Amino acid sequence: MSLRASSSATTATNKFSFQQSLNPKSTFVNGNPTPQSHVKQLSFFPIKAQQFELKDGLAAVFEPKMSLGDALKVKEWEVGMYQDEFAASQGIRIRRRPPTEQPLHYNGPFEFHLQNDDNTPRNILEEIVWYKDTEVSQMKERKPLSVLEKMLNDAPPVRDFVGALKEANSRTGLPGLIAEVKKASPSRGVLREDFDPVQIAKAYEKGGAACLSVLTDEKYFQGSFENLEAIRNSGVQCPLLCKEFIIDAWQIYYARAKGADAILLIAAVLHDLDIKYMIKICKLLGLVALVEVHDEREMDRVLEIEGIELVGINNRDLGTFKVDIGNTKRLLEGERGQRLRQKGIIVVGESGLFTPPDIAYVQEAGVKAVLVGESIVKQKDPTIGITQLFGKDMSS
Numbered sequence: 236m237s238l239r240a241s242s243s244a245t246t247a248t249n250k251f252s253f254q255q256s257l258n259p260k261s262t263f264v265n266g267n268p269t270p271q272s273h274v275k276q277l278s279f280f281p282i283k284a285q286q287f288e289l290k291d292g293l294a295a296v297f298e299p300k301m302s303l304g305d306a307l308k309v310k311e312w313e314v315g316m317y318q319d320e321f322a323a324s325q326g327i328r329i330r331r332r333p334p335t336e337q338p339l340h341y342n343g344p345f346e347f348h349l350q351n352d353d354n355t356p357r358n359i360l361e362e363i364v365w366y367k368d369t370e371v372s373q374m375k376e377r378k379p380l381s382v383l384e385k386m387l388n389d390a391p392p393v394r395d396f397v398g399a400l401k402e403a404n405s406r407t408g409l410p411g412l413i414a415e416v417k418k419a420s421p422s423r424g425v426l427r428e429d430f431d432p433v434q435i436a437k438a439y440e441k442g443g444a445a446c447l448s449v450l451t452d453e454k455y456f457q458g459s460f461e462n463l464e465a466i467r468n469s470g471v472q473c474p475l476l477c478k479e480f481i482i483d484a485w486q487i488y489y490a491r492a493k494g495a496d497a498i499l500l501i502a503a504v505l506h507d508l509d510i511k512y513m514i515k516i517c518k519l520l521g522l523v524a525l526v527e528v529h530d531e532r533e534m535d536r537v538l539e540i541e542g543i544e545l546v547g548i549n550n551r552d553l554g555t556f557k558v559d560i561g562n563t564k565r566l567l568e569g570e571r572g573q574r575l576r577q578k579g580i581i582v583v584g585e586s587g588l589f590t591p592p593d594i595a596y597v598q599e600a601g602v603k604a605v606l607v608g609e610s611i612v613k614q615k616d617p618t619i620g621i622t623q624l625f626g627k628d629m630s631s
């Protein structure tokens with residue numbers, strides 16, 4: 236474990252430069268750097284007086300001054316740590332923040348980070364979620380809920396996402412299609428260079444898509460909320476799913492303000508309490524949540540939560556990118572499938588669907604809807620892409 240400081244102070248080898256850069260209340264032990272061969276309990280975040288290891292086995296005590304704002308951020312960070320523990324108890328391996336990172340925007344007099352393996356994301360999903368945490372807190376500062384409330388009053392009315400899927404399923408006898416407006420992904424790179432989201436959305440609608448999914452994540456999927464808004468304002472009638480990594484209720488309000496009719500909640504990221512809370516917010520806003528699972532444990536958790544109308548089974552492991560459409564079948568076998576049917580939940584087969592036999596396979600497994608991106612967005616004409624995917628014209 237190594238200690239890195241964003242201040243130049245830790246590189247100082249003499250008392251003068253170290254004291255200069257510290258907050259005036261900071262003191263050395265007994266007024267002088269104290270030799271210590273081992274500093275065992277080295278807490279990296281200066282909440283109380285702390286001991287710091289200096290060069291050559293020296294240690295110093297540091298007493299920070301903390302403003303109320305900083306203290307609140309510390310609390311927020313501590314709660315985040317408890318949340319990770321709570322989530323881990325539900326089998327969730329994704330940590331919402333780097334475990335030994337200081338709270339966001341902490342501007343203490345002396346910023347330390349402990350560098351160790353724990354501060355490196357374990358997989359791409361964790362990396363996305365950590366980045367999202369920073370992104371959302373910045374967005375929240377720019378548009379606090381009070382501002383969003385005004386935007387919500389001007390938002391276009393909600394469309395019936397579940398109704399559109401059911402209608403398409405009974406009209407065609409095939410799973411209702413949620414067609415994804417997706418430019419790129421971390422696993423597949425750029426899927427389409429000439430990417431015009433509105434044009435693609437219109438082509439999907441023409442091809443018989445029941446609903447659309449619009450990726451809004453910028454960094455990893457090259458999507459945007461502007462795309463969502465533009466599609467909603469373009470005259471396209473299909474209900475819209477905001478495809479985002481939601482970790483904070485604020486994002487749900489924002490999605491609705493930008494015209495979403497549905498949002499995605501990923502069970503690999505959110506613990507049960509979060510899912511319950513977020514579903515309540517969705518209901519308040521008239522949105523529907525597509526709750527995404529990838530394995531049996533996540534499915535079992537979700538089956539215990541009341542008020543879920545749509546469950547998505549992702550065939551892609553968001554940690555490793557491995558795709559296996561057999562996942563949909565596996566998760567719908569036996570009692571799980573039965574319980575889903577009893578609860579009247581519509582199951583959406585997600586990812587890795589390319590051909591009519593793929594569609595037939597997941598339909599046979601029990602899905603009433605599918606979520607498809609790559610195979611149709613890559614086609615020169617996405618309308619024809621849909622016809623090829625289903626092996627028939629889906630528009631009538």
Ligand SMILES: O=P(O)(O)OC[C@@H](O)[C@@H](O)c1c[nH]c2ccccc12
Nearest residue numbers: 549585586587588606607608609610
């Ligand atoms: O392009 P595909 O393999 O057809 O997959 C679409 C969709 O299922 C996938 O984009 C997806 C499913 N769940 C997600 C969560 C976040 C981002 C993307 C996704």
